[in-house]
Amino acid sequence: MKDRLMNVTFRYGTITVVLAVIAFFSIRLPYFFTYSNLSDILNSIAIVTFVAIGVTLSLAVDGFDLSVGSTVSLTTVVSASLMIWYQMPLYVVIIFPLLLGALVGLLNAFLIIKMRIPDLLATLAMMYIVAGIQKTYAQGYTIYNNMQFPDGSKAAGKMDKTFLLLGQGELLGVPVSVILLIFFVIVVHLFLTRTKYGRQIYITGGNEEAARLSGIKVKKVRMFAYMASGVFAAIGGLLFASRVGSGQIDAGAPLLMEAVAATFVGFSVFGAGKPNIIGTFIGSVLIGVLVNGLTMMNVQYFAHDIVKGSVLVLALSITFYVLNRSKT
Amino acid sequence: MGTSATSATSATKAEQQYVLEMKGITKSFAGVPALRGVDFGLKGGEVHALLGANGAGKSTLMKILAGAYEYDEGEMLLDGRPVKHKSPADAKRLGIHCVYQEVDASLVPQLTVAENVMLDAIGAADGKAWISPRRQAQEAGQILASLQVDIPVQRKVADLTIAEKQMVLLARIVRQEAKVIIFDEPTAPLSGSEADTFFRILSELKQRGTACVFITHRLPEVMEHADDVTVMRDGTKVHSGPVDALSMEELVAQMLGKTFAEEFPKVAAEIGEVVLNVKGLCQGRKVKGVDLTVRSGQIVAVVGLVGAGKTEIARMLAGAERPDGGEIYMRGHSMLFKQPADAIASGIVSVPEERRKQGIVIEETVERNISLPLLNRISRFSFISGSRERGLAERTIASLGIKTASAKLPVKYLSGGNQQKVAIGKWLEKEADVLLFDEPTKGVDIGAKSDIFRIIGQLATAGKGVLYLTSELDEGLGIGDVIAVLYDGSIAAVLPRSEATLEKILYFASGGREENL
Numbered sequence: 001m002k003d004r005l006m007n008v009t010f011r012y013g014t015i016t017v018v019l020a021v022i023a024f025f026s027i028r029l030p031y032f033f034t035y036s037n038l039s040d041i042l043n044s045i046a047i048v049t050f051v052a053i054g055v056t057l058s059l060a061v062d063g064f065d066l067s068v069g070s071t072v073s074l075t076t077v078v079s080a081s082l083m084i085w086y087q088m089p090l091y092v093v094i095i096f097p098l099l100l101g102a103l104v105g106l107l108n109a110f111l112i113i114k115m116r117i118p119d120l121l122a123t124l125a126m127m128y129i130v131a132g133i134q135k136t137y138a139q140g141y142t143i144y145n146n147m148q149f150p151d152g153s154k155a156a157g158k159m160d161k162t163f164l165l166l167g168q169g170e171l172l173g174v175p176v177s178v179i180l181l182i183f184f185v186i187v188v189h190l191f192l193t194r195t196k197y198g199r200q201i202y203i204t205g206g207n208e209e210a211a212r213l214s215g216i217k218v219k220k221v222r223m224f225a226y227m228a229s230g231v232f233a234a235i236g237g238l239l240f241a242s243r244v245g246s247g248q249i250d251a252g253a254p255l256l257m258e259a260v261a262a263t264f265v266g267f268s269v270f271g272a273g274k275p276n277i278i279g280t281f282i283g284s285v286l287i288g289v290l291v292n293g294l295t296m297m298n299v300q301y302f303a304h305d306i307v308k309g310s311v312l313v314l315a316l317s318i319t320f321y322v323l324n325r326s327k328t
Numbered sequence: 329m330g331t332s333a334t335s336a337t338s339a340t341k342a343e344q345q346y347v348l349e350m351k352g353i354t355k356s357f358a359g360v361p362a363l364r365g366v367d368f369g370l371k372g373g374e375v376h377a378l379l380g381a382n383g384a385g386k387s388t389l390m391k392i393l394a395g396a397y398e399y400d401e402g403e404m405l406l407d408g409r410p411v412k413h414k415s416p417a418d419a420k421r422l423g424i425h426c427v428y429q430e431v432d433a434s435l436v437p438q439l440t441v442a443e444n445v446m447l448d449a450i451g452a453a454d455g456k457a458w459i460s461p462r463r464q465a466q467e468a469g470q471i472l473a474s475l476q477v478d479i480p481v482q483r484k485v486a487d488l489t490i491a492e493k494q495m496v497l498l499a500r501i502v503r504q505e506a507k508v509i510i511f512d513e514p515t516a517p518l519s520g521s522e523a524d525t526f527f528r529i530l531s532e533l534k535q536r537g538t539a540c541v542f543i544t545h546r547l548p549e550v551m552e553h554a555d556d557v558t559v560m561r562d563g564t565k566v567h568s569g570p571v572d573a574l575s576m577e578e579l580v581a582q583m584l585g586k587t588f589a590e591e592f593p594k595v596a597a598e599i600g601e602v603v604l605n606v607k608g609l610c611q612g613r614k615v616k617g618v619d620l621t622v623r624s625g626q627i628v629a630v631v632g633l634v635g636a637g638k639t640e641i642a643r644m645l646a647g648a649e650r651p652d653g654g655e656i657y658m659r660g661h662s663m664l665f666k667q668p669a670d671a672i673a674s675g676i677v678s679v680p681e682e683r684r685k686q687g688i689v690i691e692e693t694v695e696r697n698i699s700l701p702l703l704n705r706i707s708r709f710s711f712i713s714g715s716r717e718r719g720l721a722e723r724t725i726a727s728l729g730i731k732t733a734s735a736k737l738p739v740k741y742l743s744g745g746n747q748q749k750v751a752i753g754k755w756l757e758k759e760a761d762v763l764l765f766d767e768p769t770k771g772v773d774i775g776a777k778s779d780i781f782r783i784i785g786q787l788a789t790a791g792k793g794v795l796y797l798t799s800e801l802d803e804g805l806g807i808g809d810v811i812a813v814l815y816d817g818s819i820a821a822v823l824p825r826s827e828a829t830l831e832k833i834l835y836f837a838s839g840g841r842e843e844n845l
Contacts, residue, residue: 195710196703203700207689213648213680214700214754215672 010322011271014279014315018286025293032293039175045288046177047072047243050236051252052259052266052280053188054229059263059275060192061225062205063112063119068233068259070130071104072252075237077134080143080159080247087157094163094238101234104130105227112226113219127256135249143247159245167242177239184235189277201225202274258287261308265315273323286311346405347372347539348393348424348508353402355388362388364563365402370508370539375530377542377554377571381583381801381834385563386543390510393541394426395419406507423507429516431493437486442468444485445499471499475529491522498529502536509533510541515549516635519613527553545633547576547838559583580834597788599809600624602659603761604676604793606645609654614640616817617654622762622793627784629808630797633837637817638797639681642766645795646678647671658761672701675761679751679768687751688739695721695735698754705757724753728783745776752783762793769803781807801833813837 026033051068058065075097082088082096104126111122141147145158169176192198203211204221212218233252240251265286266272266279290307299307350368354361363385370376380386391397393404395416404411406422413419416426428434435444442461443450445468450459465481472479477495479488485496494514501509511530515523530553533540542554550557551571559567559582567574567582574582604622609615614637622628632638643649645656647665656663658674665671671678680686688697698721699706706716721735728749732742739747748768755763765784769777784807788794798804804811811828813821813836820836 194712196707196712197710199696199703199712203689203692203696206691207685209686210689211700213646213668213678213686215669216700217667217669219667 014268029296041288041292042178043175045284046181047236047239048255048258049284050232051255052262054232055259055263056275056280057225058229060201060205061222065229066123067126069252069256070127071233072237073250074130074134075234076241076251077138077247079241083160084143084155084157098234101230102227105230109223109226138249164242167239185281261312267319268315349405351403353399355399366565372537372539373534374555375540377550377557380560384560386560425501425506426510429513431497435485440482442481444496471503490517508539512543584830597625599626605657607655609651611652614817624791624793625788626809627788627794629804629811631804632814636814642797677755677760678764681766690740693736694732697750698724701754701758728753745772748772764795766797
């Protein structure tokens, strides 16, 4: 009886909490449950969800990518600088940061697979290095349209209009970033659950030695997961630059913890017990709804972290308590 | 030897001289008897060898002595007084210590030799809060010197060799005034000269009056260094007495008994050309130049006792570890395996020793475990076809008789034997030439065991080459067309089925040589 109750809690607990939070805000705030506000919420979580997809992939191979926040910062600054400092064409502005993201992932994979540094430590080190690189590259300044340099001269370029559509535009009344978000959530979900590559990722994460002895090239699988993680962080960075219309240094730093929180909340969605994209998306929605509702209720901005942290603790408690209880 | 004097005295007097005596000890696990009324006596200042095949009950007996298990019935006397200790800590307080094979587990690698030797003083409840490193080093140095061991006390234990770690552990035990020390396969990880040092320390301990129990598979060491010997079989004591009373061959006969008759279904298969040929395979200290030949339809049993290098050979052939030297040929082509995927691609698939860690993914379903090596075949444009995967799983479940409620059940809910069938089943449709089994019957029940033998027999009939590595001698004899006996990292003898007997296998596996037979 107690076990069944626990399992029901595990399976539907998180989704119930999400619905309850939405119901609570809808009753308290007349404006909350409107199309424009719900679309705002999705728009606001688009960036962090892309970062969280990266974290989910790294967790699926039983790793952990802490460098995603810094990768967001780096790609934000670089994409803005490519337009404002160097007036590069749009395809360069988009492709180059994506390659940078993949490169960060490759370096992570090198440190973890070849140098055998534990995942958390390798990506922690990488987090510092990349954060330092983006600050050094931007000389500590925010990169904005026609910015003024210390020597008095002005930058020639502006943010590309088409580029700004990514984060600010709408298509048939739906924000472009929300369309991108839904598209990638579906694609990565299908990739992880329906393709042989997704299967290899989960099996590698489940038991690396058994996977290896069954002929799976686990090193390649792990390398791929880290590179994909870097690329999704880079997409997050591009969206950030487009949303804000400038290249702010350290833009991605606060995103790491939110992305990790969303991913771990996702563990407990529908009792998955493992990293999964739909769960991550719902975790992200939960955080977005909380921030949106609390803001509308005039809860101070600084207090939001307390709420987010508490949600994370709750989700982690459910997940790990149930998972370890059922362990034989 | 000091034992000759005591053996001459009367029985009652000898009994009083036992430092430790176990009388009529019985112990069952979940209704299965492991020990049935065992008597065991230890005298001070003797080295007492304890022999027996796998499952004879010698580890159970020693674990009871060391306090790791409690016995069901019987009596234990220490210095003539009855004792019943409930934990290894109790046993240590009484002066009974155990040196397990994994010496690392008993030491703290980050600390120095001196700190490790003095570890019990540091951890003692009534110990002083302040530690004088100088006095500590001094005392540890004296103990090591008294054992004639020369290890600088300031070195970190992590930097020591296994032999040196063993000495540090011994010094630590000596400091606690041990009455009884149990050694579980102490020489298995040691080289020849290291083993000599070990035996020197052993005789040092003997001279101090410590009773030493020595569990080993190496009969030559027993003949040379033990005073008394006890042989166990099927949970009972079958022989006990001075070591020179019996020859090596007689000891082997005692270990095996006369009643041995287990049935293995052996299917005759047509033996074809050579598929796998291994020449001079070696790795570190464990594997020292192994030659093997496997033909299609042939089951080659590689039989070796624990520590003989069996698992290392299996892992090298499976591509899981790199050999230091030697060559592997598949159908005459030289092979270099950088990873298991290479071995599989060349036609060698393996069922590894550690089922739960290596053979299956415990949290995943039966279906997903079986389809693991065949993801390419069941996928269309990289998308896994649910119906093909189900079909594959159902065929495998049916042909191996895997007992599971559903193909979608996580394998962690299956019994050990059925888990093992899943680990074998995933290779069934892989069309490999050679199947490698490393201890496939470990932890499976009798019914599943004979199923596994039947499956292996069928694979051979289907023209596969089978390499079956085991430490269960009777299994090797029962299943192999050819039995290669492994001793200390090299093949001691290759016996065709018609010439092999358990006595011969055990003789070679225990370090016996051809010329003495």
